[in-house]
Amino acid sequence: MNQVAGLSWAGIVRLGLVQTSLGAIIVLTTTVINRVMVVELALPAMLPGILVGIHHAVQMSRPRFGHGSDVGGRTTGWIIGGMIVLALGGVAAAAGTVLISSDVFWGVAVSTLAFVAIGLGASAAGTSTLVTLAKHVAPHRKAAAATIVWIMMIAGFAITAGVAGQYLDPFTPMRLVMVTASVSLIAVVVTLLSVFRLEPKRPLTATTPGAVGAQPGSFTRALREVWGEAEAKRFTIFVFVSMLAYSAQDLILEPYAGTVFGMTPGESTSLSGLQHSGVLLGMILVAATTMIRKNASTAVLRRWTIGGCLASALALAAIASGGAFPETWPLAANVFVLGVSNGAFAVAAIASMMSLASSGKAGAxxxxxxxxGASQAIAFALGGFLGTVAIDVSRVFIGDPVVAYGLVFSLEAVMFVAAAVIGMRLRPAKSGYQRPAPSFGEIAMVEVLDAR
Incomplete structure (x- = not known):
């Protein structure tokens, strides 16, 4: 098979702009609208929580969207269509929020449909973007590509939150709708420009007749065959366990810092920022390492994935132990190390998805x-919820918050160790920029679902 030059760095950045656009809409629906419902409208916090949960649950559709791109052999249409649905869902979510203030029933009904659309749009656009990267990025660039698109999605969160925040004040319901509509329109336009003539006319991994997932109407059969592949199933379990541990710490770290270490809200928020700085550093380290060692990229990714999981486990165990020494324990440094470990593991796992996607049976x-991606979305949806539930349950039976929080952080550390053990059993994908005939079948899950 002839090797074909893959996407250039400019092409990778263009796909990263799609992720930026996706992140821009997501941040408005998961943070701004959430705040408006709880603060300005004085609604129960449970309502936006349920709506965001719906958005995650709908992402079970990711395999179906991935199969659609397999059958058609192209991803551009799925990216554009998904972004349009996502944009419409974002505007509808803002409109539903405004409607709630005058008619709760219809407002909730519109908001529910809006978050269903948001989940569907994010699934279609996010999955197809990462499928494009997996198909058309050279193996030694995949870790760097994963880092670029992840960072650009986070940039979408940050830029939108900052800019939109300025235009939302002084707050009025109509201003919320206008700002959301403006951001959604810009996101669609940026996506259209980013994918224009980007995807090669002849896919690098041409689908062969009868290949898994290649035939229209064969979704159930194709899914059954892919799930029957030991490596695909093992990686699905690895993604779920590791991402569950990754997300379970999100909603309890800051309360832990305040309750046990006596930090003020400002100090605990700064702690969260320090963690995210560590995540960024971890991602950059992985990307730089794999770019330098081009001939060993898959093996290096595997070591970073396993090492990141184990380092995350050690960092969480240290955080759990540090509660016994609140006055002297270097919690900030500990959290920074956790961030670096999380970032290294996360981006290495995503790049591994992209590599594994091209090492199995053709056309899937x-x-x-x-x-x-569906496995990751489910893990994210469950992680934050189960983490908070575990804390509440622990504190009911254990009076000392230090012990309660320590127990939960320790359980998360155990999950990371379990993920590392599963990762050790994963066989590295063969490096080579072509698609071997029927082999594995896997890329659909990498859409980092985004929507972190």
Missing amino acids: EGLRMGLW
Whole structure:
């Protein structure tokens, strides 16, 4: 098979702009609208929590969208269509929020449909973007590509939150709708410009007749075959366990810092920022390492994935132990190390998805990526919820908050160790920029679902 030059760095950045656009809409629906419902409208916090949960649950559709790109052999249409649905869902979510203030029933009904659309749009656009990367990025660039698109999605969060925040004041319901509509329109336009003539006319991994996932109407059969592949199933379990541990710490770290270490809200928020700085550093380290060692990229990714999981486990165990010494324990440094470990593991795992997607049976990259994306979305949806539930349950039976929090952080550390053990059993994908005939089938899950 002839090797074909993959996406250039400019092409990778263009796909990163799609992720930026996706992040811009997501941040408005998961943070700004959430705040408006709870603060300005004085609604129960449970309502936006349920709506965001719906958005995550709908992402079970990711394998189906991935299969659609497999059947058609192209991803551009799915990216554009998904972004349009996502944009419409964002505007509808803002309109539903405004409507709640005058008619709760219809407002909640519109908001529910809006968050369903948000989940569907994010699934279609996010999955197809990562499928494109997996198909058309050279193996030694995949870790760097994963880092770029992740950082650009986070940039979408940050830029939108900052800019939109300025235009939302002084707050009025109509201003919320106008700002959301403006951001959504810009996101669609940026996406259209980013994907224009970007995807090669002849896919690098041409689908062969009868290949898994290649035939229209064969979704159930294709999914069954992909799930029957030991490596695809093992990686799906790895993604779920590792991302569950990754997300379970999100909603309890700051309360832990305040309750046990006596930090003020400002100090605990700064602690969160320090953690995210560590995540960024960890991602950059992985990207730089794999770019330098081009001939060993898959093996290096595997070591970073396993090492990141184990380092995260050690950092969480240290945080759990530090509660016994609140006055002297270097919690900030500990949290920074946790961030570096999390970032290294996360980006290495995403790059591994992209590599594994091209090492199995032909014609099922999208389906595999969707499968893994769905697993990640479920883990994210459950992680934050189960983490807070575990704290509440622990504190009921354990009076000392230090012990209660320590127990939960320790359980998360155990999950990371379990993920590392599963990762050790994963066989590295063969490096080579071509698609071996029927082999594995997996890329659908990489859509980092985003929507972190």
